[in-house]
Amino acid sequence: MDCPICGSDEIEILNSKQKTSKKKFTEEYLLKCEDCGHVFKDVVSLKKPRPYRIIISEQDKSHKTTIDLSPSDELEIGDVLLSEFGQVEVSGIEVGDKRVKKSQLEDVNTIWASSIEIPARIGFSVDLHGEVDSYKLDLERDFEIAPGDVVKIDNHIVKVHVIKTQERKLTSGFAKANVIKRVYSKPVKFNNYDYDLTKNIFKKSERD
Ligand SMILES: [Zn+2]
Incomplete structure (x- = not known):
């Protein structure tokens, strides 16, 4: 975030407050521009994580499970996620009935991944x-x-x-x-x- 007065990105965080509602995590920041001294507020809100269907392949087996992710985040093939089976690398993303390389998690139906914990x-x-x-x-x-x-x-x-x-x-x-x-x-x-x-x-x- 930049200073709304002078555009500087040298910003000091004076204070931050977290709020949680049913659907969102909100983080309120009190910020100070180190260049011009202007003090201002900024709010970042993230949708609360929800479970996504994930199919993890591990050697010859596959596991169907879920993973909690924030719908506000973006998911891309190659991303590494921490699942109940350890670290997995995303190998497929299904949105609607299409396979895509990258998507806002909001729209994702199913995630495919392969375990990178094991040989x-x-x-x-x-x-x-x-x-x-x-x-x-x-x-x-x-x-x-x-x-x-x-x-x-x-x-x-x-x-x-x-x-x-x-x-x-x-x-x-x-x-x-x-x-x-x-x-x-x-x-x-x-x-x-x-x-x-x-x-x-x-x-x-x-x-x-
Ligand atoms: Zn400034």
């Missing part, structure tokens, strides 16, 4: 000429995997060929674990490797 779970396939060893791995969400990486996993040393993410198949570049669905690899006859994922194996299966 990312990805699939990892080792192609053994027809047979496939398939693993589920738990990785730090920002762990980076690139096509061409040489990886030790279980009793294999493999080279990453293709990374399937939520949106595309990568044969170059890199991807972070939180967007990876599955990594495809083939054994190589190396003794050295870039990193070892054996300790990250959550489950091994022939095929999933």
Whole structure:
């Protein structure tokens, strides 16, 4: 807020009072302009938080719950909220029957989010000429995997060929674990490797 007399934004808060009514939080400020000395009042009011429907995905599961947010706030994809399942990142916002990237919460019906408390779970396939060893791995969400990486996993040393993410198949570049669905690899006859994922194996299966 700026001084209504001189336009300065060097404002000192002399006093503030909070008022709560049925629907609103109101904060009344007594302010003083540090440039011209003018004393004035300002009122900020926020609508009281109300529960919003939120669907939180966590690994293979999803939780339907609610989260209390002020309808006066704005919500955007990528925002981090604190839910009963810990921190979640907003991945979808439904307004009416449309999905939007950003909205005033007032208009929002449903929020989709994914947990960022927990490691990312990805699939990892080792192609053994027809047979496939398939693993589920738990990785730090920002762990980076690139096509061409040489990886030790279980009793294999493999080279990453293709990374399937939520949106595309990568044969170059890199991807972070939180967007990876599955990594495809083939054994190589190396003794050295870039990193070892054996300790990250959550489950091994022939095929999933
Ligand atoms: Zn002023």
